[in-house]
Structures are given as C-alpha cells and as structure tokens.
Amino acid sequence: MQNIQSILAVTDLSIDGNLAMERAARLALAHGATLKLMYAGPAGSPPRLGAASHLAQLAREMNSRLGLAIRTVEQAVNSVADIADEARSVDLLVLAHRRDRTLGAHLLGQTVERLLRQCRCLVLVTRVRPRRHYERIVVAVDLGPASQPLLELAGRFDAQAEIALFHALGEGHEAKLRYASVSEAVIDAHLRERLHRARARMAGLGRGSDARRNRVMSAIGRGDPARQLAIQQDYLRADLVVIGRQRRSLLAEWLCPGTAQRLLGCVGSDVLVVPEDAVAATRPRAKQRLEAERAVGFG
Secondary structure: OOOOOEEEEEEOOOHHHHHHHHHHHHHHHHHOOEEEEEEEOOOOOOOOOOHHHHHHHHHHHHHHHHOOOEEEOOOOEOOHHHHHHHHOOOOEEEEEOOOOOOHHHHHHOOHHHHHHHHOOOEEEEEOOOOOOOOOEEEEEOOOOOOHHHHHHHHHHHOOOOEEEEEEEEOOHHHHHHHHOOOOHHHHHHHHHHHHHHHHHHHHHHHHOOOOOOOOEEEEEEEOOHHHHHHHHHHHHOOOEEEEEEOOOOHHHHHHOOOHHHHHHOOOOOEEEEEEOOOOOOOHHHHHHHHHHHHHHOOO
16 A cells, blocks of 8 residues: 555535534645645536635635645536546545535436545545544455455554454355354354454454554454444544545446445544555656646746
8 A cells, every 4th residue: 555645625605614624634734745735516516706806815815724735626626537637646635525415416426426426645634623643443354365455554544543344244155054054053163264264363463563552452243244344433432434445346336336435424433435546646747747837936
C-alpha cells in the first residue's frame, strides 16, 4: 500500500461537505500531503452561484488557520467523471456521505458508489465531525493475502488510533451442509474448526503488524459482513472503518452489491475504502498532472 502524498477533497459547500474538507486538511497535515479542493454540486443541478470564489475563500481561511498550502480546482463541476478524472492523480479522495434519491442515482448508483467503481485511489467517505485524530479504527479482514497490508495501512493512516481487527464468518458453509442433510454435530464441529483457524490467523496478523504504536485488538462475528461490521463499529464506538474492495463488473455490482457498498448505507462512522489495485495506481498520472500545473502556475 502506498503512502498518502496527495489528497483531493470534494465538497458541495454544505455543512457535511465542508466537514469532509476539514478532515482532508487534518489528514494532509498528519501525512505531509498536498491538498486540493474541488466543488461538485448535486448531480443534475446547475453549479452553485459563486462556487469557485467561495471555495477559494475557504482554501485561504484553512491555509491561514492550519498553515497548509491548498490548491483549488477553479471550474465549478458536478460530474462524477470530472471527480474521477481529478482523483487519478491523487492517493486519497475524501467526500461526505450523501444520499441521492433521484431516479438517476437509483439506476446508476449513488455518487460515491460510482466513484468507487472508477477510482483506483483510496476513498474516504466521511460521516462524523473531524477531530485531530481518529480514536478507534475497525479493520475488516477476510484473512486472505490482502489482510496484512490492509492492517499496515490502517496503522499508518492514523498512528495514534486503537485498531480492532474484525472478521465475519459467513453462514453459507453451514447452510450448504444442512441442505446436504449433514448432522448438527458435524456442522458444529465444522464451525468450531473455522473459528479456531480464524482466531489463529487474526492473532498472527496482530503479531506481524508493523503498526507498533497502535493497540491491536480482534473480534469475530457471524453473518452478513456489512451488517456485522456496522454492529462492531457501533459496539466499539469506532470513528473509522477500513475495508478492502475487489474489482467486479458493473452487472455484478448491480445484481449483488459488495460489502463496502452495503456498509456505506448502514455504518455510523467514516469509511476508508481500499481498492485491491490501489498500489502505485496514481503515480504516473500524478507526476504528469503536477508537472503540467507547475508549468502554468495552477492553483
């Protein structure tokens, strides 16, 4: 997983949108990253009057208050494609959770869902008022090869936060055994074996973590992963959930939404979505864009 060196924050200039901007600024300070602000209004609506000048004013205020050099995208845009294009040159995209109830959103997906399909950078969807640091992070792991890098990324994302590993055991295995008329005793033994292997693997993840400044805990749930993650986040009062996301076809997403997509609709914290192909995905484009901006004095 790459370090966070560049951040794009998208706001519609609402209260929630500006809080997402504030979170992005605090992350930029913590990581020594560059920060760019972008206005994007509700899909299908004209840009807010004076949006570009308002955004520039907010950037100046944040620069004065935080001592952070901030760039802005001058044109007022509200297209998912425009946001995705800007996000190709950054390591982290930050935007507020917003529920769009229009017909277009129902057919094509929410703005954040469409961005998750198009972006190869990390995507942070904000819900809670930003503090200086996250206090507790829940990291969803499937115990596969990507679990260790996901834990390491969470530790670097906020080195002061407590980390709780969480794995949800799906109930499909037991359902198949019952369908095959396997006895309950055998099913219980199978479940105990699965739990034993999961606990051993999670213990190994904690011991092998380089995030030594973080306190690492672990828990296992049973049932739908998105629902169980939301329950765990609420129980721990975590202010961030970190989850990986595999690439799937648009048809697969529409027919059977993934865990990350479903989690966004039910969790009460910020959510950091990590695409499986996030490693080094933005570097060539970022270098080209930065060189072009320096040449014309952008920002």
